[in-house]
Amino acid sequence: MAKGKRYLTSMFMRYRSHYSSFRVLLILALVVAVLFIYKYHSNNRQTAVSDDDGRGDDIDKLMGEVVRKLNLQKPADGQHCAIPHLNSPAVSPGNASCRRIQPIRGSCQLANDMFLSTPKESCDHQQYQTICEYEEMHNAIKCYNDVCDPEKPVSIATTSPDLGTLHWRSLPSIAKLQDLLRNMIDPKSRQHHFGFIFIRCPKLRDEEEKDDEDDDESNTNDTPEYEYNNDDEAYEDDLILAGKHHLVGINVYQLLILPPKIINQKAVHTNKYIDVNVVMLDSISRHHFFRSLPNTVQTMKEINRRNASTVLDFELLQSLKGRTYENLMTFFAGEIYDVAKPFGVLDMPHKPLKTEAMLEQFKKHGYHTSWFEDLCWTWEWGLVKDLLAMDRDLELADRWKKFKDALQTARIDRYDVTLSSCEMLRVNHHHDPFHGPEALCYRGKHQHEYILQYVKYFQSTMAKLKQPYFNNLLLNTGHEDTGRRVQTLDDALADYVEFLTKQENTLTIMYADHGNAYGEFIEKTEEGRIELYNPFLIHHSAK
Template sequence: MHGQDDDEENCVLPSLKNIVTLPDDTSPRASCSRLAPKKGSCQVAKELFMDKDISNCEYQKEYKFCQIKGTQGNYTVSCNISRCGGQVQVRTWIMSGSFKVDKFNSSSHLERFIVSLIGRASYQPGSAFCFIDCSLSQIEPEDVSPTTEFLPRYMFENIDAELFDDDYDFDLHSASQLLLIPIDFRLKTKKHRKKKMININVLFIDSVSRHHFYRSMPNSVNLFENLNARYMAADVDSVDAPLVLDFRLLQSIKSRTFESFQAFFDGFVNPYVKPFGTLSNPPDPLKVHPLLSSFKQLGYHTLWLEDMCWEWEWGISKNIGVVNKSLDHQELWLKFKHALQKTLIDDMGSTFANCDILRANNVKDHFHGPNAVCFNGRHQHEYHLEYLRNYQRTMIEMHLPYFSFNEINVAHEDTGLRIQTLDKDLAKYLHFASSQKNTLTMIFADHGNSYGSIMDHTPEGQIELFHPMFFVIIPKLVRSFIGDVRMRNLIKNQNRLISILDMHYMLKAFNSKSNDSVSHTQNHHKILKKFPIPPEGLLSEIPANRSCKDIPTIMPNICLCEGFDFPVQNDSQYALIADFVVGSLNNQLLRQQNMQRVPPLRRRCKHLQTTAFQNVMVSHHIDHTIITLDVIVETEVPDETALLLAAVKLKTRPSYSLELMKYDRLTVYGHYSICADHGVDLQLCICSPHQNGIHVTPNILNMFNLSSPLLTMETKTIEHEGVLQECILIIVLKNKFGHSYRVSNNCDKAVFNLQFALKTKNLFVSVEDVHTVSVGPRDTIFLGTAVSYTFYTQKKEWTSDFLASVSK
């Protein structure tokens, strides 16, 4: 690992050895310095990720029934289907949302068909591939084994029945080749490259921190080193070698992709809105056209390539607001096709092959395995990068400008190891991309791994979560197009705090006629007026004094800059903050269960029970303070806890108030889907995945594990018209900094209405007005927290009490 110190206690920040700098730079040093890595975290990372056996696809045999060779306008096809019992079927994707099936009983007929696909008169976007399905009945027995069988029968059972004739049966010894088809773009597009136009090549690799890229991708890092070594060894004015810029301080917007895509394509981030749930659709579809339109107007061809299944609930279908599980296949496709037309995306390459690839791996997405995503003896990303290489080579041969965006999810999984399967293939592809003299290549991530194993072992994992990697490869012709002043700014900005928003406005500026015509964020989105985003993004000089308050982020978030968030001791006042977080989330859970009409004794997701809190960070602002902290809760799985990262705002104006801003669940929770209550946000659910059983509400007095030594508990009863209401119990958690309140109904049938009001002095309170809550059978409802925060109220006496009345 470059820049890695072997000392177990002291870790240093990774960086390229060959760093391109400005030797005559006299600008002030950037005020933002990256948070120092936590002591011992490099040793933890070494134990978790280095020198491990990495899965590959060698357990599968690769079959090549057809091969295509040549270049644009001069392709040759050779096929051999002798192993297939005299017959294969070819599935080609058509823009009706399904496969067209053709059967062939000779290699020559198959060759002619493949040639016709290359030269077809009407190209359909996303159809640049086919599957050649073969029943291996003629293969010698030793060639087929449980480890070399490729497509299990279940795969074909998941595909529409009309795609296969009854008389053509796939046995267990079947194989399928994914063949990528070159497309002759002369059939659709005329030459349209103006003198000053460059290609834009964007590689987005989901969930890769800067540190994890350096520790996991040595071949790719070495390529960057070698490119810069060539650049630095030659005369800068005449050197034809590309240079690599390494942006060291990319601040993540959120630990999720959708909001990062909003920033990249739409130039927009709303730091104030409550994010939609993990399993919900975005309230508004992702707007891709604000960025792509500026390129389309100049004649660019646009490509969106990703490795997700378009039918599933992640990927572009979710981003553009298509996913709807109530729709049948054809309805979903029509909705998808209609939404896609609005995006200004011309082509989706081999994207529509992904559903079959993922089904063959017995998964619907990449997020929880397998350890290697394979198809016919090759990694899925090999097809991805091969298509990208072929597409770009064709576009360059045809002198057609292109904008390509390519999403790879290989790193989005639990172990943190699978990204290593990408390294050699990515380095090989980037070597090709760097040789394209008129192409700017960007490689970046939106955030680090949001639930990987490093989270369980060191607080550094959370810092890495908000510190993604970002590199740019710039050949000489592109440097000439950018110009000297802008290039100096780019080089300088490697050490400045930046945002994905800066990428958006850089790309917009490439196509502007003048600085005045650039769509500036203050005009484009009123909500961002308070954030000084440079009008040309990274092409402008980022101010040296830029800090996290100058860029919009979505809480909970950790600023990369040293000194912005202050670590504090985990003392008693933060125990009340942690209880406020969990109480608020339990209220959300209960509301969702009630909306789904889940009876108390049938609830599977139990109330969150706090066991500890840690990593408290504080940042002070003019009229508020933001506290971020980890809250650890019990789970139903032995030796497992759930980790929640939460952000709480303490506002001083117009009154002292307490607000839960946002939260993220950082540990794995996908496996709870098999036992969760229907309609409940999975991030809120703790249930019994192995038993799939009903949760029985525990005795309310045993629910609060923080009660000793940081919090003590009292219970109070309420009278109504002189009669003690035995079902209703007020629970008070307290310490020297304040109180936290709940009401519990311990009866099985009665429903009560509780009117409740806090009476406090010199405390931050989560509720200010008198409010009424309906307390159903066996419900426990969080009522509010009142806490003294010493930064504001250190020498002030405080009081806390409540008024409550109950009625049936």
């Protein structure tokens, strides 16, 4: 049997480069014939493995494997798939002894068909309306009177420091909202916030809209009146589901991102300190980074070309496992997971993520530490699980306290804008972003746009106050089964990379923990399984 397998494998390797239709048919016919003979003899000798042990018949497996490889290896364009490079190939050492395995022929065409054959999703189906805006240059807030009905109150939601969830309350007017926001960003004020505020107000309507509404009300006398509660977090979809169609479109919503509140910090930053900025994009292989984020790649090339800063592409990063926790544990604590003690995807890890192993060293030198992600802490994924702080049997206040205690042990000072993720996921009718939506939008903008905006405010504020920091940003835009949603990140990430060129004494490490671990691409081609363990790694060093 083993001899027969070696013969078939040898035959396949010898002929796999010949791809005319006649040769493929001939090879397939020979394979089937030989396999039939071996199966006949193996059955007579009763040497085939029994299905009772769960492994199935070796010959059947071999036959399926060879046929599958013949199908997958056939290229659509007749050419090998190129390995992408950030720098020109001439820059890469030509005599390198360690190289990435040559991509399987035809896999690039399959990837293009699956990922790039249709336009990327957008948030254009929603309208972004500015009730208030923050002006970074002057550290000022300005609210507008042409969006909200001035005769009705305005509602705001901030994160409760006791519960970690949104708390809605009412303000009498836009003017009062503007006063509140100005106080929140005042460096002398001690009013704490988490870097964002949700705003809701009744939409300002013209006379024609009011007349139409009066007509609607006169024709719907039998409809029960719905009294809108300012504490109610109802959105259009919720109203439709509740049968309250007449209230759809009556309100305007905005998520306003604010700079972080840093209170009474003495400037300690000197040239001996280097700010460390880690950006992890979950589930993006190196090839998928280059195929899905062309604007970001082009921006990096332009940065190197004009010598604005230095962008280095590390081409041979090997992932330890196709899951985030194990790779983060190695990154922060240098620990390799124990293969003898596995745990399931839905199980809790055996021990908490030891971020303190690294962050404690930075804290000793006066660094601020932060961790921002796009997951909801009240659900079952993300940092709350990795730190073993998730316990959904507790009351909400106790859960929040347990998580805050875990953050303190992990030596993480700020979680801030992450707390806006619960609401953005909620209005998209998802607890997490791992199986949709195709674009995670809130009022005309992608979720990652809001988070990246806050990260830019955070870095600029820390630089202005001369405070050294270690920041870890984790985005799951690419962690879903279609492999396409990551394209929505391209423009915002390219803009962020350009922003980094102006951050002095800052080292940015941008990487993925692994490639996409599920979806059609990894199911249809071996290249997807190769990409799973070949994530990208890029270092950006400002001048």
